[in-house]
Amino acid sequence: MNHLKDVPLNKAYLLLNHGPSTIVTSEHDGVANVMAAAWVMPLDFDPPKLMLVLDRNTWSRHLVEGSGAFVIQLPTRQQAELTLAVGSSNGGEGDKFEQLDIRTARAKLVEAPIVEDCVAYLECKVISEPNNQEKYDLFIAEVVAAYADERAFSNGRWHFPSAELRTIHYQAGGAFFATGEAFQVSRG
């Protein structure tokens, strides 16, 4: 966790703009859980908001509804197996952190664990929108803290130094893409 550096809140959307898959952590009344989520995206710039689709049959949904908070973190290519593992079991049947031997630290501004060695973290507080939550399993949240591994993200841009630190994009059935080649296009 030595390489983490704060990202200005008005730049937090840049962590998610390229559509990576994420891991969500949450905690309520001292009980924590971790899950995978591909359906996360920015909603606004400043103050930054994002959206998360959180199925009503997950244990994390229960925790997020209780606490009003969660953390979005971006796993790396090295953590793809972990991402699939936390996405494949529901939680509630035991401590997934312990079962999967996941090292954690504490979030800064919300009460939740964070998974170590991810390349970015967005701590979020839910903006209550009961219609969206009930009808669409859709949670809107404000990003209250953001930080990233400066080896992979600095000055508002991703610049992956190695294959291992690249973010990942989930397809289905255990199939992923790594974030690929960077290229620049001019406005012509």
Place this chain on the structure above:
Amino acid sequence: MNHLKDVPLNKAYLLLNHGPSTIVTSEHDGVANVMAAAWVMPLDFDPPKLMLVLDRNTWSRHLVEGSGAFVIQLPTRQQAELTLAVGSSNGGEGDKFEQLDIRTARAKLVEAPIVEDCVAYLECKVISEPNNQEKYDLFIAEVVAAYADERAFSNGRWHFPSAELRTIHYQAGGAFFATGEAFQVSRG
């Protein structure tokens, strides 16, 4: 457009699951527009729904509110310059299709043009949610038709045959990533 093949509606989310950037087309009362949108993601599987953030200051917003429909299309690496160009001008000041020399065809089930040579298309009808639209610029829509270039997507999986046909992920300031290396993770 010779390689397009229908995608079963319950598999349509797989076109967007990896978080690519998109181009949005829309039309109302015979006036059409085209814009870029990175903030698009699936919301549900079957019937498929997706979400689009559509700023109130865009001409496309006016058209989508009028018609209740739009098309999400996935540009390729070859179309990154076009994607940036349609994202950089607002429309309303003239016909962007003509100005940028964009070849189009017609959508199947909604009244809108589609941009030729994209690798996937999702035709969408807006599900009216005035609170989301007014408060968050957020549009929820049902996907009513989906089709993709079978050279790049078949049997529910992306399998890009060349660098040129890869989907793209927008950062900012003209910087993109191509969708990168595919890899498979086992459930351990």
